[in-house]
Amino acid sequence: MVEQVNLKIDHLSVSVDAGATILEAARKVNVRIPTLCHHEDLCVAGNCRVCVVEQVGLDRLQPACAIPVSEGMEILTNSMKVRNARKQIIELLISEHRAECTTCYKNGKCELQSLSNEYIVGESGFLPLVPLKGYTIDEFSPSIIKDDSKCIRCQRCVRTCDQIQSIGALTVAHKGGEMKISTFFDKPIYEVVCTNCGQCVNRCPTGALTEKTYINEVWNAIDNPDKFVVVQTAPAVRIALGEALDMDPGEIVTGKMVAALRRLGFNAVLDTDWSADLTIIEEGNELLQRLKRVLKDKETDVKIPMTTSCSPGWIKFIEHTFPDFLEHLSTAKSPQQMFGALAKTFYANKIGVDPSNMVSVSVMPCTAKKFEANRPEMRASGYQDVDFVVTTRELAMMVKQAGIDFKSLPDDDYDSIMGESTGAGVIFGATGGVMEAALRTVYEVVTGREIPFDGLNILPVRGMEEVREASLKIENPLPEWDFLDGVEVKTCVAHGLSNAKKVMEKVKNGEADYHFIEIMACPGGCLGGGGQPLPTSPEIRKKRAEAIYREDAGKKIRKSHENPEIIQIYEDFLVEPLGHKSHELLHTTYTPRNRY
């Protein structure tokens, strides 16, 4: 057992594990100490000083987030000394922050604003620093907007980019009054190694880092009578949207979300889960082809392990960081882009709409999807395949703007075609989900039998462990796949780019004997994406993951290759996986990029 330490917080006795911080001890006795630079996902910084408390016997105040408890410590969190200091520190932060709260994108969700609500009565009193600084807003990126005038230098973004993502696109530059969060040579975010994952946006306490919003563009399209507006919804949106609409983490709101989208005025409400199933068919077959060419035909120029390609943050990361390893990526497009390419071709044709009059919108848990939709490769239909990407957060805003009482909405169903999906499509939203969905299909294609896991639940690839390895032995395959007999198929799942980096270093050093690797840029997979409702924490992501697997378990069909609308599209249009049409519409290429 860990050694216990006894102390007093505001005269309340508490004992906690040795090594715990004052902040953790205070939480245990339900004493709330305000924080700003502190974030559960990040290492301790102790730089905002909002959490300072008084330790009896010490002259200086102590940052509760950074100081470990010690035996007999007496802490006061609400003494006059603490209140005065805390108030002044918040006043200082306000003085260097452009407080245009009423028009700010983060209005109502800004942590500085809520601290100000609690502690500042009347004017803040210090001189405004913002007018002296000549700030410009970086809004060149299709995904992320950086507004230094709202930055309070807590460095949560810097720590996120460095520790969770191991990218270091955002760094601290200069010192003293000039100190700011910057990029390589202060270039626009668009031009540096930023992967657009939006994890920094998820952790920015103010409006300094936000997603670029396309809400107005979407409203305009909906209001235009000449446009046929289709919307697709990613797997992880349905298990998180409720959080931004006053519901608890982990609530599944698929039916309400579909109803809301219809009310907003979209002409067709379709599902990215459907194209996730399609991705499994294409990517699964690609994997089998690669295995055949390597193991049976002994071709040497085919790259194994193959890695997934549906996370656009991961794609941009590998393009920057491991540009010599792009051939390991599956050429299959992400579900969003498969959907986009088919919407303006196959679907437009089916329903008799001129693709030039079609506007394709997607609702994603992700900010990198905005960049992905704008990639020059993503115009297979002859148009931009996906016109506008809005995040889960933006959709919640639209629902509010439309005056919809979300909680009381009756459940509704997706439109057909391209609306039917399986449990395999749903679990794309969680780390390990693509791997599990692929294995459910690939194993059955190879052996003709269902994968031997209770209830099709492949537990070894689930969970929140940073890097997970699992293997599966193939026995008695169908004759076509006899070269796989006895082969132990080795897989690896990683989420968060720092973990992706670890895995890729192994690949690079020839130390990885995997066949298939799933990588998601964000912690927890898409459910922890940069466009998801705020706040985020390990606890919240766990609840979202549980909801995803509940949704999967509740589906009648659990395997991608059994989705009737998928079977249909191969019969009607695509002909066969990896066929001519697939190559034209559903596969893509990658671009090596610079390392800064």
Added chain:
Amino acid sequence: MKKGLKRLDLIFKNEHDSAVILEKSLKRSNEELIEDLISSGLKGRGGAGFPTGLKWKLTAEASGQEKYVICNADEGEPGTFKDREILSSVPHKVLTGMAVCGRIIGSEKGFIYLRGEYKFLIPKLQKAIDEFHELADSLNLPFRVQIFLGCGAYICGEESALFESMEGHRGEPRNKPPFPTDSGYRKGPTVINNVETLAHTYSIFKYGPEKFRDLGVKDSRGSKVFSVSGDTPIPGIYELEFGMTLQKFVDDFGDGDAKAVQVGGAAGFCVPRKKFDKTVIGYKGKLTGISLPTGGSMMIFNSSRSMYNVLHNYLDFFVEESCGQCTPCRVGTQQLLLGIEAVKRGDKSSQYLEKLLELAETMRVTAKCGLGQSVANSFSSIVENFREEMIY
């Protein structure tokens, strides 16, 4: 020059006996050596005044694979240049102190963190180090010293920012605890001492703790090297006994018209003429009157000086040299500077000075490191003692 104060010549006396002193010290036990340091009463000369013997003892007791001895030669305090003098005239004393420290704490790696602007010292210093390595080899002491050149930021003199800088990171102070004695450079237990502190250990090992103790007053033992500048006919470096009153100091060094002395540089206190004879130069202790520690800078201002300008200069310095990491210091320094300007211009009433004094106090109790914590020293002492000069 009047001859009121006793001038000393412990530090700069060029004694060519490092070999003897080192050999003699290495023959003694760690406990004896630490006991000598503790009983000498030596406190750190880098500003914070931590007892040196205790620092070495704590580091010796700390568990950790790799331990380090670091000589802090960042000397960034404006008006201070004593460490430069020590390193260029008696480097072997510093190196001997480091080597004995290494033996005591169990470290074979020493570094001299040299201020970027002192790059010109390197050839001479490296030669001294090379000679010292030969000596160490001859005594079978595997201790090695390396020079690490800083890049000119004042904050990198703060010990934990210095470690960050040596590790290749941005020079930002760390949270404490852990203290360097437990976790310093590369997370190893580390002794970090000022150049002058290390040179003093040499004298203590050579002459014994009594001789050191006999100098100075209670809580402030030994001698101290001062960098005297400002309105003085005799600027320069002087080794003086601790415990003098400021009046005596001004009698010796002033130009007859001193109205204030800034003790300890920008981070120190400003003492007005009327408090000269009540102020003792030394570490905080139970002495009657006010006692002020100093990294060594003594700046004298005569009545022609505007104390508003003096304070403005200091605040300019802090606004620029704050690492920018923590709120009270980054924003507080800017607000203090803008604030006194606004009061001077008449845009804010003189009442605003009270708000600024409160802010300085908040900075003192909440800033993350010594830099932000000490801005209040000069700010409050100047504003309180020269309030009229701030307003009119």
